[in-house]
Each structure stands twice: as structure tokens, then as C-alpha cells.
Amino acid sequence: MTKPQQVFYADGDTIANMEQRYRAAFINSLSGFKSANLIGTSSSDGVNNLAIVNSVFHVGANPPLLGMIIRPHTVRRDTLENLEATGQYTINHINQDILRQAHQTSARYEAEVSEFDAVGLTPEYGKRCNAPYVAQAIIKIGLQKKQVTELEINGTVLVIGQITEVMLPDNIIAGDGYVDIEKAGTVAISSLDSYHNTQRIERLTYAKPDLPVSAIGVE
């Protein structure tokens, strides 16, 4: 891309004065690309729930921990209530084949409706996690809730869980543990509603002060 001719500049006051939905789309664009996942839970009454979440992030590898941010006012609370009640949830990567169904889970269905049924995805079960997986997902992760913390700064909720099981195709793991999520068709999200395929540029070697980095193969 060539250098821009015209710079858009916004300070805190400009942002505060933006129309609400415009600001939501704008600010949500700024963190960069986001993960695209479906969170599977069951209520204590046994109703399965499925919710698209674009805020899953890595917290640590040992113990294996993933975090996510749940925004109380924009996402139904079923996911949060269920994972608090049962302690269990699943994370399922979204691929292009289930993209529109995944997005449709963000509609405000009644609590007694299973989004699996409503959007046409199939629940599936693992060995270590009681929450439902998405059968149509390629990469499936089961978790045990470890920490649920409301962030005082804006009332959003930080959920951290520990991975209890992982299921994925064995032909997408490289010899060094790297999982080729692009080969699995995992998509990325930008802002609130834009979905993207990816094309690998390169993997790069571990950086050292006096050595240029170089590309490493993926196999």
C-alpha cells in the first residue's frame, strides 16, 4: 500500500462525540485482527447454548489458559451464566463453511432456545468436558472455568479457563507443535462483523540481537 495522502485524526473528545454505533465499529477495528470462535455451554436445565465470541486470547501455555472478554450489554448472558453454573465450556474455531451460521448465533434467541437448533449446527461431546462442541468445527477445545472477574473500568467480564482437552486433525500439526489453523480454514474477524480468510506470508525464526530473522518452513 502506498502512503496515505490524507490523515484522519481523532482525539479522545472526537471519539467521545461519535454516534454510538459508529464509535463501536470504529473502536472495534483498532485492536487489529481478532479470533473467531463459537463458545458452547449447557444450562443447568440441559439447554445447549452457542455464542460467537471475537475476544478469545492466549493467557499462558503452562498451565494452558485462554481468556475472553464478555460484554454484558451486547451479548446474551446465557454463556456466562452457564459456564459459571457448570464450570465447563468449549471453544470451537469458526471456518468459512459455518460462517453465516456462526454469525447468526449472535441473534437474541430466548434462553430456552438452543442456538445449535436455531442455526443448524450439531452438538458433539468429548471425553473430559461436559459442554457441547460444534461437530462442524475443525478445531475444538474443552475448558474448565478458572476465573471470572468483572473489570471495574467498564463492567465487562474477563473469563479465564484452563484447557482440559483438544481435538483437531493430526495433519495440521507441524513437527514443532505449530498448528496450521489456516489449513484448517479458521477465519479472522475485523471490527464487529467482517470475516477474513488468511494467506500465510511466512513463519520467522526466533529473533536474536545480531542475526537477521529468516523464514522457516511449515510442515
Added chain:
Amino acid sequence: MTKPQQVFYADGDTIANMEQRYRAAFINSLSGFKSANLIGTSSSDGVNNLAIVNSVFHVGANPPLLGMIIRPHTVRRDTLENLEATGQYTINHINQDILRQAHQTSARYEAEVSEFDAVGLTPEYGKRCNAPYVAQAIIKIGLQKKQVTELEINGTVLVIGQITEVMLPDNIIAGDGYVDIEKAGTVAISSLDSYHNTQRIERLTYAKPDLPVSAIGVE
């Protein structure tokens, strides 16, 4: 992608027994695609610091908040020390043209070395934020530190900052506030060291229970 023939299954014990670097690459793959950003700071002595971070995430739009996870044992602490001392930092989207330089900032340079000089990127200054931006970045965000919290569960540090200014090309903002970060060349990361371009599949309309979602234009 066709359905896999062979499933790789790992439970918590399997993961705990993985070789350390293998586990790091494996677990870091599981959250999905990650944002790719350079964090700019200055020390109280005036030394500029630049660090690649793949954990920036959206926390809220009003007030405009971004979070990131800093892992004490894998990233130099300069970034954290500087933003604690000065209260200011910048987030600069990584594009393909500065990819190898961005990755090179993860080398363990001495505290008195500026990564800008070491990797050949240029500091630039805004109006509201005293920390240095990357002149070669297309999307630049200035922040004021609001919260620095050590997560008890594994000793990583959660940093939340409020956006004080944003600079980006005015031809990448759609009429509804969506910023076309793909057009800006922003890359995505998978696992620890893999960089990806993106190709938009579609933006989707706000989902409602009884309406199928459909694509919306980006302009």
C-alpha cells in the same frame, strides 16, 4: 477443507507432558488468529523502546479501551516498566512492509538500545501522547495507561489503556465507522511466529432471530 481422517487428541495430562517449546507453539495456536502490533514507549531516561505484541484485544468502545497481556518471562520488561513510569504508550499495526523489522524487535536488546535504531524504524510523535509512534505504520493509536494487574493464575500482566488519539488514512474508514484494516495491510499472527495476510470473505448484517444474515458492502 474436507473432514479430517485422523483426529489428534490431547487431554490435560498430554499437554502437561509436552516438551516446553512444543507446548508453547501448540497452545499459542489454539486461541485463533491474533492481532499484530508494535508497542512504543519511552523510558524516564528518554530511551525509546519498541516491542512486538500479539495479545492486544478490544475491551470497550465507550470509553475506548484496549487490553494486552504481557508475559514476564518471554518479553523484556522495558515496555511494562516504561508505560508504568510514563503512563503513555502507542499501538502501531504491523503491515507486511515492516514485518521482519517488527519481528526483530523481539530480540533481547539491552535496555539502553532503542529497538527503533536497532531494526531501522522511525519514531514519530502525535499531539496527545508522548510515547513514540512508528512512522512506517499505517494505523497508529495513542493510549493512557488505566490499569496494570498481575493475574494471580500465572503471573502474567493485564494492561488496559484508554485511547487518547488515533491516526490513520481517511480513505480506509467506511461510512458506518468500520476501518478497513485489511486495506491498510495490517497482518494477523498465528501461534508465536507465523504472519498472515487476509482476504475479506464478507461483512454480515446484524443478526436477528427470524432473519437470515446477509452480506453488506464495505465503502
